[in-house]
Amino acid sequence: MTLCLKNCRFIVTQDANRSILENQDILIEGNQIKQIGKNLSAVREIDCSQQIIMPGLINLHTHAGMFFLRGLSDDLPYLQWWEDVIWPTEKTMTMKDKKKGAEASIKEMIQTGTTCFLDMYEGSEDVADLVKQYGIRASIAYGMIDINDKEKSKIEWDRTEKFKNYLKKLNCSRVKLAVGPNTSFTCSEETLIRSQKYAQENNALVHIHISEAKRDDFPIDLLGDNVVAAHCCYLSEEDIKIFSEKKVSIAHCPRSNMKLASGVMPLKKYMDAGICVGLGTDSSVSNNNLDMFEEMQTAALLQKVHFKSATAATAQQILDLATINGAKALKLSAGSIEQGKLADIVLLDANHSLIQPLKKDRIVSHLVYSVNGSCVQKVIVDGKIIC
Amino acid sequence: MTLCLKNCRFIVTQDANRSILENQDILIEGNQIKQIGKNLSAVREIDCSQQIIMPGLINLHTHAGMFFLRGLSDDLPYLQWWEDVIWPTEKTMTMKDKKKGAEASIKEMIQTGTTCFLDMYEGSEDVADLVKQYGIRASIAYGMIDINDKEKSKIEWDRTEKFKNYLKKLNCSRVKLAVGPNTSFTCSEETLIRSQKYAQENNALVHIHISEAKRDDFPIDLLGDNVVAAHCCYLSEEDIKIFSEKKVSIAHCPRSNMKLASGVMPLKKYMDAGICVGLGTDSSVSNNNLDMFEEMQTAALLQKVHFKSATAATAQQILDLATINGAKALKLSAGSIEQGKLADIVLLDANHSLIQPLKKDRIVSHLVYSVNGSCVQKVIVDGKIIC
Numbered sequence: 216m217t218l219c220l221k222n223c224r225f226i227v228t229q230d231a232n233r234s235i236l237e238n239q240d241i242l243i244e245g246n247q248i249k250q251i252g253k254n255l256s257a258v259r260e261i262d263c264s265q266q267i268i269m270p271g272l273i274n275l276h277t278h279a280g281m282f283f284l285r286g287l288s289d290d291l292p293y294l295q296w297w298e299d300v301i302w303p304t305e306k307t308m309t310m311k312d313k314k315k316g317a318e319a320s321i322k323e324m325i326q327t328g329t330t331c332f333l334d335m336y337e338g339s340e341d342v343a344d345l346v347k348q349y350g351i352r353a354s355i356a357y358g359m360i361d362i363n364d365k366e367k368s369k370i371e372w373d374r375t376e377k378f379k380n381y382l383k384k385l386n387c388s389r390v391k392l393a394v395g396p397n398t399s400f401t402c403s404e405e406t407l408i409r410s411q412k413y414a415q416e417n418n419a420l421v422h423i424h425i426s427e428a429k430r431d432d433f434p435i436d437l438l439g440d441n442v443v444a445a446h447c448c449y450l451s452e453e454d455i456k457i458f459s460e461k462k463v464s465i466a467h468c469p470r471s472n473m474k475l476a477s478g479v480m481p482l483k484k485y486m487d488a489g490i491c492v493g494l495g496t497d498s499s500v501s502n503n504n505l506d507m508f509e510e511m512q513t514a515a516l517l518q519k520v521h522f523k524s525a526t527a528a529t530a531q532q533i534l535d536l537a538t539i540n541g542a543k544a545l546k547l548s549a550g551s552i553e554q555g556k557l558a559d560i561v562l563l564d565a566n567h568s569l570i571q572p573l574k575k576d577r578i579v580s581h582l583v584y585s586v587n588g589s590c591v592q593k594v595i596v597d598g599k600i601i602c
Numbered sequence: 603m604t605l606c607l608k609n610c611r612f613i614v615t616q617d618a619n620r621s622i623l624e625n626q627d628i629l630i631e632g633n634q635i636k637q638i639g640k641n642l643s644a645v646r647e648i649d650c651s652q653q654i655i656m657p658g659l660i661n662l663h664t665h666a667g668m669f670f671l672r673g674l675s676d677d678l679p680y681l682q683w684w685e686d687v688i689w690p691t692e693k694t695m696t697m698k699d700k701k702k703g704a705e706a707s708i709k710e711m712i713q714t715g716t717t718c719f720l721d722m723y724e725g726s727e728d729v730a731d732l733v734k735q736y737g738i739r740a741s742i743a744y745g746m747i748d749i750n751d752k753e754k755s756k757i758e759w760d761r762t763e764k765f766k767n768y769l770k771k772l773n774c775s776r777v778k779l780a781v782g783p784n785t786s787f788t789c790s791e792e793t794l795i796r797s798q799k800y801a802q803e804n805n806a807l808v809h810i811h812i813s814e815a816k817r818d819d820f821p822i823d824l825l826g827d828n829v830v831a832a833h834c835c836y837l838s839e840e841d842i843k844i845f846s847e848k849k850v851s852i853a854h855c856p857r858s859n860m861k862l863a864s865g866v867m868p869l870k871k872y873m874d875a876g877i878c879v880g881l882g883t884d885s886s887v888s889n890n891n892l893d894m895f896e897e898m899q900t901a902a903l904l905q906k907v908h909f910k911s912a913t914a915a916t917a918q919q920i921l922d923l924a925t926i927n928g929a930k931a932l933k934l935s936a937g938s939i940e941q942g943k944l945a946d947i948v949l950l951d952a953n954h955s956l957i958q959p960l961k962k963d964r965i966v967s968h969l970v971y972s973v974n975g976s977c978v979q980k981v982i983v984d985g986k987i988i989c
Contacts, residue, residue, distance in 0.1 A: 286964030289971060290902075290916040323955045473903035474971070476912045503971035504956055513900060515677075516860035520904070525863045529677040568710045569891055577673030584676060584861070584890035589976030 271330025273541025276495025282316030327588025356395025471497035658717025660928025663882025669703030714975025743782025851931035
């Protein structure tokens with residue numbers, strides 16, 4: 216089955232030269248981009264003369280199942296908010312609630328141009344089912360918490376093992392395993408180190424929260440190029456060096472960090488150290504939406520005001536976070552529109568007010584500073600139109 | 603002519619008790635809200651059982667004519683950005699360009715739920731014509747710059763006078779005069795003081811930029827309860843005292859302040875001093891969109907991260923900025939849905955993903971932290987459906 220996006224008004228390729236192409240076609244064969252050029256054709260053709268084409272956005276940190284906690288409580292000091300309101304309510308949520316929540320999150324992500332996400336929560340099997348059903352792509356971790364609790368530790372690892380086996384049976388190339396020790400202070404050192412080993416053995420990622428609201432200690436053996444650490448507002452100079460050496464990736468979640476008053480991740484510092492930084496929304500309870508365009512906008516604005524410099528982050532750098540850097544962190548052949556890459560593609564309405572004036576050299580600016588998810592018209596994942 | 607919004611799913615009234623009403627009707631007669639209650643009826647009725655009804659948003663600082671500069675340049679140091687790129691390009695723009703830009707801005711504002719804006723730029727007559735044409739409401743200032751230039755001073759005041767007379771002839775109750783000395787450092791002291799006098803004589807507002815990127819000096823005789831000062835990131839303790847005594851209002855523009863790395867306006871401090879603070883987007887070149895929902899979200903998040911406290915600003919406070927505070931600053935009987943107020947009303951899609959889960963006690967949170975302008979379904983200004 217072939218699909219051709221014809222006469223694309225603009226293609227924001229995110230290739231090595233960050234080329235933006237005009238009036239070209241994209242030929243998709245199976246789940247891959249087969250060719251980009253003029254006068255291509257396929258069984259199914261879509262006129263894209265009124266569309267801007269860009270790589271699908273990669274949401275590098277979510278808790279999809281938490282959707283229904285959105286708006287339950289905000290504006291409280293962190294511990295009070297968490298311990299007095301969120302946790303007690305979360306405990307009353309059934310697995311069915313969490314599945315329905317994950318479904319709503321996935322729909323919202325797709326509608327706003329996200330083609331892949333990295334999740335950590337409970338009900339991982341349900342999330343995997345939904346990812347298969349809705350056509351999006353994901354790496355999913357069951358979030359483990361086992362500090363000072365041998366029994367809990369066994370339960371958590373049994374669940375991770377069970378989830379691994381579930382994914383094998385599910386047999387969907389769009390769904391991948393991640394190992395999810397929650398944080399270094401809510402997991403035993405044994406679990407942290409075992410997570411890395413287990414991930415290596417199973418060709419999986421490790422997903423963990425690190426140094427969100429203060430600096431966390433962690434065993435170095437946890438780290439590796441398969442680790443995606445969320446938040447990282449407070450890495451020490453030594454941490455940065457180790458992250459860089461071990462090729463750990465970071466999921467930057469600016470709106471969550473702002474809303475919970477956690478802090479500001481110093482993007483330029485991490486980029487200068489050669490660390491791969493992607494972008495994530497975190498959950499609907501600490502953000503409160505999953506629109507990666509809004510996340511990009513705020514990411515750029517936050518760096519500028521915090522470091523008192525309009526040059527602290529550029530639109531291009533921020534777009535990279537949400538596309539190619541996310542793909543790199545997930546070891547995914549995606550994040551750009553190039554021959555051979557996975558066909559994870561978003562079509563935006565080129566006539567939308569938020570994309571005006573429509574000029575080639577302003578599109579990246581518009582994507583980061585003006586557009587939101589409502590400009591998305593079609594979403595293609597793995598070569599299939601899913602929205 | 604009467605209009606009745608029937609069975610409104612929720613009405614976010616923004617009345618003194620911040621009541622949220624369920625399944626009630628709003629009866630509009632002429633340009634006013636006549637009654638709120640059950641079983642009301644009118645010549646024209648609209649079923650609002652699937653809508654959330656809220657007061658129209660008031661954008662307290664815009665330069666509508668600058669629309670086509672959106673995305674021209676970003677991420678440069680302020681002076682370089684302004685002097686090397688924006689100004690030279692602005693000089694090439696014709697009055698027709700600026701009018702087309704103002705038209706695009708007005709359309710974008712209406713579509714995203716803004717029912718009134720306070721503008722300062724050139725081409726004020728054109729903006730006034732467009733406001734009359736599109737049905738939105740505005741106070742409009744011609745932006746005067748006359749530092750050390752007697753000749754320019756005369757030209758600027760002639761233009762303001764000409765605009766005043768133009769508005770008299772236009773005779774549209776939705777368009778009001780504002781006097782627009784650009785800043786205290788680009789206008790002569792004489793013009794600053796004359797602005798206040800002229801505004802008093804003509805029952806107009808004064809709109810000015812104050813202390814955007816550093817503290818500005820200004821003559822006290824400029825100030826009064828008819829002044830709306832944009833930005834105010836750097837008021838001194840003495841300034842705050844004077845603003846409070848003189849009842850000066852402030853137009854907070856968080857995204858513009860972030861993008862240009864100008865600074866952070868300390869909202870709580872100003873509110874504690876009893877100053878009326880509203881919310882503005884600034885222009886499309888320093889923001890880069892005019893969506894007041896996104897502005898509310900960022901306003902709340904910025905205060906929290908900057909002051910390292912999740913309690914630094916609440917959703918309710920931020921919604922107040924964008925509605926009743928804006929109305930107060932503009933001396934407008936609007937900003938809330940109450941009997942006798944102007945019928946400036948926005949209808950949101952209650953089934954939109956960004957408003958889920960739909961619960962009465964979460965709506966204010968959703969409006970500030972999750973919703974964007976794409977949730978807007980209908981806009982009513984002065985009792986007329988304009989979108």
